[in-house]
Amino acid sequence: MRVVIPIFDGLTPLDAVGPYEILRMLPGADVVFAAAAPGPVRDGAGFLTLTAQAAFGEIGSADILVVPGGPGARRRVSDEPLLGWIRRVHATTTWTTSVCTGSLLLGAAGLLTGLRATSHWSAADILRSYGAEYTDERVVRQGRIVTAAGVSSGIDMALTLAELVAGRAAAEAFQLAIEYDPQPPFDSGSYAKASQAAKDYLGV
Amino acid sequence: MRVVIPIFDGLTPLDAVGPYEILRMLPGADVVFAAAAPGPVRDGAGFLTLTAQAAFGEIGSADILVVPGGPGARRRVSDEPLLGWIRRVHATTTWTTSVCTGSLLLGAAGLLTGLRATSHWSAADILRSYGAEYTDERVVRQGRIVTAAGVSSGIDMALTLAELVAGRAAAEAFQLAIEYDPQPPFDSGSYAKASQAAKDYLGV
Numbered sequence: 001m002r003v004v005i006p007i008f009d010g011l012t013p014l015d016a017v018g019p020y021e022i023l024r025m026l027p028g029a030d031v032v033f034a035a036a037a038p039g040p041v042r043d044g045a046g047f048l049t050l051t052a053q054a055a056f057g058e059i060g061s062a063d064i065l066v067v068p069g070g071p072g073a074r075r076r077v078s079d080e081p082l083l084g085w086i087r088r089v090h091a092t093t094t095w096t097t098s099v100c101t102g103s104l105l106l107g108a109a110g111l112l113t114g115l116r117a118t119s120h121w122s123a124a125d126i127l128r129s130y131g132a133e134y135t136d137e138r139v140v141r142q143g144r145i146v147t148a149a150g151v152s153s154g155i156d157m158a159l160t161l162a163e164l165v166a167g168r169a170a171a172e173a174f175q176l177a178i179e180y181d182p183q184p185p186f187d188s189g190s191y192a193k194a195s196q197a198a199k200d201y202l203g204v
Numbered sequence: 205m206r207v208v209i210p211i212f213d214g215l216t217p218l219d220a221v222g223p224y225e226i227l228r229m230l231p232g233a234d235v236v237f238a239a240a241a242p243g244p245v246r247d248g249a250g251f252l253t254l255t256a257q258a259a260f261g262e263i264g265s266a267d268i269l270v271v272p273g274g275p276g277a278r279r280r281v282s283d284e285p286l287l288g289w290i291r292r293v294h295a296t297t298t299w300t301t302s303v304c305t306g307s308l309l310l311g312a313a314g315l316l317t318g319l320r321a322t323s324h325w326s327a328a329d330i331l332r333s334y335g336a337e338y339t340d341e342r343v344v345r346q347g348r349i350v351t352a353a354g355v356s357s358g359i360d361m362a363l364t365l366a367e368l369v370a371g372r373a374a375a376e377a378f379q380l381a382i383e384y385d386p387q388p389p390f391d392s393g394s395y396a397k398a399s400q401a402a403k404d405y406l407g408v
Binding site: 012013014017018020021024030031032033040045047048049050051053100120121138139149150151152153155156159160163168169170171172173175176177178179180181182183184185186188189190191193194195197198199200201202 | 216217218221222224225228234235236237244249251252253254255257304324325342343353354355356357359360363364367372373374375376377379380381382383384385386387388389390392393394395397398399401402403404405406
């Protein structure tokens with residue numbers, strides 16, 4: 001069960017680490033963080049460095065592909081070597097998934113044409129520009145492609161995927177292992193629900 | 205606003221990255237991932253490497269300290285240099301926090317004696333052995349010490365903390381930015397709620 005997570009400068013690390021903490025528990029999981037070249041990758045905020053263990057060129061297939069987002073994803077929608085790699089690996093996967101603006105990379109690679117898909121709420125129009133039908137659902141499955149909404153939604157996506165791959169008891173066990181019994185102190189987690197004060201703070 | 209996150213081999217990365225994605229948005233945030241020595245730190249599952257930018261010896265103070273957990277935290281409850289560093293930094297903080305079994309390190313450092321506190325559900329007895337009163341609440345504040353339950357609870361903890369530090373509008377904005385509108389597909393995120401099948405899967 002090879003799980004491949006491409007990383008790049010400017011990623012949002014929770015997009016990758018949320019699903020990782022669940023998918024690493026799949027039976028026989030072998031998780032590879034890959035980048036254009038092995039070595040350090042700096043996140044979008046600039047404080048956290050992850051290490052890519054493999055180069056994209058070394059990874060020709062995956063059982064599960066998880067494409068994270070972040071400002072670095074938005075900057076890479078014309079990165080043909082990356083998009084070509086995504087297309088080639090996608091041709092081999094059982095599940096191709098994205099979190100947040102990772103779906104823009106799937107879209108730019110031509111994988112979402114005519115499909116319902118989601119992304120970070122701020123990227124809906126860009127996603128549509130790739131021929132996808134944007135929806136604000138949190139986890140959207142279309143055949144073997146699963147897209148998730150912004151950042152934290154990758155946790156819900158990975159639990160959904162875990163049930164598909166390993167069954168309900170396993171997926172529930174993974175939820176218990178990470179004690180995912182969310183109790184957000186506010187109800188401001190979607191654009192539809194957020195207060196005007198929260199939107200004003202972000203300038204959106 | 206200096207946020208210090210100690211990391212170590214065997215940590216659970218979501219314990220650190222969940223709060224990080226919120227606290228990095230605090231006004232003026234400067235986040236430092238620190239370890240015994242600068243350089244690579246491998247997570248508990250062995251697939252992900254984070255980089256410490258500073259050595260503990262270089263960090264004498266913090267506004268916010270976030271101590272993550274993981275199997276590596278359990279192994280370090282007798283690591284006197286680490287515990288001494290936690291005590292010294294705690295003496296300078298506005299907020300000292302933990303996620304998951306990070307609270308065992310706060311307990312072993314003597315910071316939780318006589319306080320209500322939480323941890324991963326599987327570590328309740330160990331937490332009690334440090335003189336803390338374990339509770340299965342998700343986020344527990346006692347003065348300027350805030351402990352969170354297992355792994356994913358650090359997100360809820362950091363949102364609570366963000367309100368205390370930067371106010372309600374900011375905290376709600378951070379929740380919107382990471383689109384934290386959790387919709388877990390199962391209701392298996394706490395020991396009390398999990399099915400017997402999930403517990404059997406984990407052997408607990």
